Amino acid sequence: MALVSSNSKDSSSFPSGSRESNYCRKQKSLGLLCSNFLSLYDRDGIDTIGLDDAAARLGVERRRIYDIVNVLESIGLLTKKAKNRYSWKGFGIIPKTLQLLKQEGLKESYTSFEDPLPFKILEEEVDEKMQTSNNSSQNDKSNASSASKVSGLGASKSERKEKSLGLLTQNFVKLFLCSDVEMISLDEAAKILLGDAHDLSLMRTKVRRLYDIANVLSSMNFIEKTHHPETRKPAFRWLGMKGRSQVSLTNDLILESKKRTFGTELTNSSLKRCRMTPSVKAITDQARMTPSQTRSDCMTVKKVDASDLEKGSIQNVQNYHFGPFAPISVPKAKPSSNNRKQIHDWESLAITHSPQYHNQALRDLFGHYMEAWNSWYSEVAGGKNPIQLQS
DNA sequence: AGCTCCCGCCACAAA
DNA sequence: TTTGTGGCGGGAGCT
Numbered sequence: 302m303a304l305v306s307s308n309s310k311d312s313s314s315f316p317s318g319s320r321e322s323n324y325c326r327k328q329k330s331l332g333l334l335c336s337n338f339l340s341l342y343d344r345d346g347i348d349t350i351g352l353d354d355a356a357a358r359l360g361v362e363r364r365r366i367y368d369i370v371n372v373l374e375s376i377g378l379l380t381k382k383a384k385n386r387y388s389w390k391g392f393g394i395i396p397k398t399l400q401l402l403k404q405e406g407l408k409e410s411y412t413s414f415e416d417p418l419p420f421k422i423l424e425e426e427v428d429e430k431m432q433t434s435n436n437s438s439q440n441d442k443s444n445a446s447s448a449s450k451v452s453g454l455g456a457s458k459s460e461r462k463e464k465s466l467g468l469l470t471q472n473f474v475k476l477f478l479c480s481d482v483e484m485i486s487l488d489e490a491a492k493i494l495l496g497d498a499h500d501l502s503l504m505r506t507k508v509r510r511l512y513d514i515a516n517v518l519s520s521m522n523f524i525e526k527t528h529h530p531e532t533r534k535p536a537f538r539w540l541g542m543k544g545r546s547q548v549s550l551t552n553d554l555i556l557e558s559k560k561r562t563f564g565t566e567l568t569n570s571s572l573k574r575c576r577m578t579p580s581v582k583a584i585t586d587q588a589r590m591t592p593s594q595t596r597s598d599c600m601t602v603k604k605v606d607a608s609d610l611e612k613g614s615i616q617n618v619q620n621y622h623f624g625p626f627a628p629i630s631v632p633k634a635k636p637s638s639n640n641r642k643q644i645h646d647w648e649s650l651a652i653t654h655s656p657q658y659h660n661q662a663l664r665d666l667f668g669h670y671m672e673a674w675n676s677w678y679s680e681v682a683g684g685k686n687p688i689q690l691q692s
Numbered sequence: 693a694g695c696t697c698c699c700g701c702c703a704c705a706a707a
Numbered sequence: 708t709t710t711g712t713g714g715c716g717g718g719a720g721c722t
């Protein structure tokens with residue numbers, strides 16, 4: 302197939318049993334790929350994204366880009382423009398997407414785990430612009446229903462859609478938005494999403510896909526991995542937009558530590574066979590952890606009520622601020638007359654969410670930032686309540 | 693040993 | 708027919 306990239310040839314030259322000893326599976330995870338994808342495209346001035354371009358710049362085969370893009374598209378971050386081309390919508394769309402997903406879920410009368418979840422894709426009202434690209438595939442999507450169909454070759458177009466990663470992502474998110482569960486394991490989620498089909502191999506496949514989705518959503522901090530308090534079984538907890546805003550402070554530290562390690566490298570390909578010194582590996586391991594994972598050592602995160610995000614953020618989508626250490630890709634708030642108020646917001650945000658690191662390197666780095674912040678703050682804002690790094 | 697999830701085959705859709 | 712898309716599950720890395 303013409304799509305096979307040089308990269309995939311690389312992998313085929315290292316068949317499963319004979320990969321180089323320093324092959325590191327984690328370095329090639331979908332989550333990391335998603336982070337890198339966002340580093341590339343979540344910024345001002347990005348309008349369209351070419352899949353070939355993305356694959357080349359990230360150093361992965363195209364198949365993996367489809368995985369990422371399908372999940373991102375399902376939550377509105379991207380919309381398909383044409384073959385090979387997507388347009389970037391950005392995280393401002395997320396509150397609206399979540400609201401719509403919640404409405405959808407509630408409309409489907411899905412309120413508890415006892416109810417089978419009717420499969421129905423979110424209408425494309427997430428983005429009005431999409432209305433212009435009216436085509437048959439949209440109708441197919443919105444008409445897709447019933448989870449009970451079993452897989453098999455010769456599946457129709459709509460049957461294929463029903464099993465798509467995008468639809469599964471939306472239904473997975475609905476589980477959180479439309480129920481009162483604190484956390485859910487992927488096993489449980491798969492059972493619910495499969496409805497009445499409990500075939501073992503179907504279950505395994507569904508769980509595999511949920512792992513893919515969970516990794517991508519975790520990398521954006523919409524969910525975080527945790528453990529059930531009683532069974533200690535791995536489970537995922539919903540963070541939503543709060544997850545994103547809470548980690549904005551630490552995000553830059555993580556980006557920074559990545560930079561220190563890899564320079565400007567954003568591709569996964571370079572990670573493929575690079576040998577890392579133990580110290581570098583320790584830092585990159587830390588950096589690879591999602592910010593929420595980094596936090597989770599010391600912080601407990603309360604479940605976000607979906608209504609919070611509806612109340613708070615929807616009307617403020619355009620005014621969403623990420624805080625003083627906003628990622629470079631995020632447009633910073635323009636200086637304005639209420640600059641002073643923003644300073645106080647930042648201050649309280651920083652105080653509230655000041656992370657505590659077990660990792661000394663990150664503690665040092667964070668300390669450095671706090672020092673810089675306090676010095677700037679005392680100059681500009683009079684030095685009231687300087688922030689202190691908690692130990 | 694069970695969990696996790698990368699990898700790429702290959703069916704299906706679109707051009 | 709060729710190229711684009713993405714479901715799927717084997718099996719290896721990770722814990």
